[in-house]
């Protein structure tokens with residue numbers, strides 16, 4: 001079973017949960033913590049002899065170019081998380097095109113190699129902004145990993161496909177490689193459980209995560225696509241007690257145990273970069289044209 005553990009490299013204050021207390025206009029004044037926690041994650045990868053894909057935020061790369069080079073030098077894939085961490089749904093098409101070009105250019109300058117993968121902040125390529133796919137191709141990206149097809153108020157896309165596919169756009173094809181979900185059939189209804197990482201790995205027991213990922217594998221998923229953020233292992237990050245209790249649990253819960261879960265997942269399912277999984281799928285002829293409602297309006 002091929003597994004890609006992916007890391008969205010951003011600061012704790014970029015998280016959507018925190019935005020109401022640390023809005024974007026004061027991000028520049030916040031203490032940076034991303035370097036130490038990302039280095040810690042690099043150690044976990046190295047200890048388990050694993051490699052992954054790091055979707056680096058452009059504004060983080062500008063502030064910490066040496067960190068991005070360390071990630072690349074350790075054998076990981078550098079991909080783009082955009083530049084300014086604005087939801088795609090909150091941007092104009094023109095602003096989005098600028099954002100993805102700016103981050104791609106900057107990351108390529110820093111690591112000296114082509115960047116072909118993209119993940120939107122908060123998986124925010126929803127039906128209202130499917131023009132994003134065409135813009136990604138036009139900007140030189142080959143694949144997108146922004147589709148998390150589970151029920152969620154911010155990024156729910158339960159009607160979308162769960163398999164990797166070729167999305168046709170007027171600018172050319174784009175490979176869509178969704179996050180892993182566990183599909184359960186109960187009678188005539190299908191339920192999709194989020195099992196791919198983040199809070200789902202922090203708040204649920206490790207044994208459940210390992211069991212759920214194993215179920216995905218035995219049910220024929222050709223690969224796993226999983227994710228986390230450096231701030232999710234940062235137990236020393238600032239605490240904002242004014243946040244609603246449910247938000248505090250979602251953001252801070254399980255941060256002390258996530259590192260162990262990541263290591264356990266790596267031991268069960270060794271991680272490789274997403275680009276290598278895509279290469280395998282291409283060799284197997286397993287990337288078919290997208291047949292869902294994801295037609296791209298112009």
Ligand SMILES: [Zn+2]
Pocket residue numbers: 008010014081085120121122
């Ligand atoms: Zn993000």
